[in-house]
Amino acid sequence: MKILFLALICSFMMCHAQEAELEIDRELSTKDSVFFSIRNKLSVPIYCIILPKKNAPKAISYKRGTLIETEKKATGIFRVPRNFQPHPESDAFSIGKYFSFRIGHGNPDKVKPNKDYQYLLPYKNFKKLIQGNFGRFSHNDHPAHYYAFDFNTHIGDTIYAARGGRVIKTKEDSRKYGNSKAFVSHANYVTIVHDDDTTASYVHLNYNGVLVKNNDIVTRGQAIGISGMTGFTTVPHLHFVVQMSTKKYGNVSIPIQFEGYIGKKLRKGYSYSRAKK
Secondary structure (H helix, E strand, C coil), X not given: CEEEEECCXXXXXXXXXXXXXXXXXXXXXXXXXXXXXXXXCCCCCEEEEEEECCCCCCCCEECCEEEECCCCXXXXXXXXXXXXXXXXXXXXXXXXXXXXXXXXXXXXXXXXXXXXXXXXXXXXXXXXXEECCCCCCCCCCCCCCCCCEEECCCCCCEEECCCCEEEEEEECCCCCEECCXXXXXXXXXXXXXXXXXXXXXXXXXXXXXXXXXXXXXXXXXXXXXXXXXXXXXXXXXXXEEEEEXXXXXXXXXXXXXXXXXXXXXXXXXXXXXXXXX
């Protein structure tokens, strides 16, 4: 019996929208218990970390960390006693009421970031950096976005892949934005996995502003989206971050270097453009 879909906010995406990545099903009932499985809906493995909320009953047992392969199901993740109220077989029962989730895109044991890779700036011409690594507004409260960049793009600007890879997630159906985390789930974006199992996310794209689709292979410098103003933001900009999967935090951001700025820290308030060849 299918119980619910969870629109999850992953570790990095605590400030940026995510599509529904997991599906929770009731898979088995015994005399005393009901067991629930989790299905990975993405085309990459995920590491799912389950965190109990303050109201989580001790009677519900669960597996804290689980690797779930591409479009596969992990069984026996939750065990709920039959005498738990509301009854676990009722449609009113919600795992999400008692637990939250952190997701890492990829297998934490296999990801090996290429520290020497030189990323292409994901736009053309000069753009100002309005929030850099460890920025006080939204880049300093979790390792998922410590090393993120916010570039002051204009609505309608074309966004380009900073590195080649495969598209694993997109969203482009939102028009909403605002200065509140209540708007997190309304950000449009593209997420791409690289050959070293890291991922890059391009966030705050325009309504219908995604130029690629899931499982597309994109090349470095390929147009992938149109800049907009969606989600948790008060000004049009592009949020760009590269992440890796971990067993402790789910996705965490990692430091990267841009072509033309090797050994240089990009500073807030300064404008940057692609290196001339």
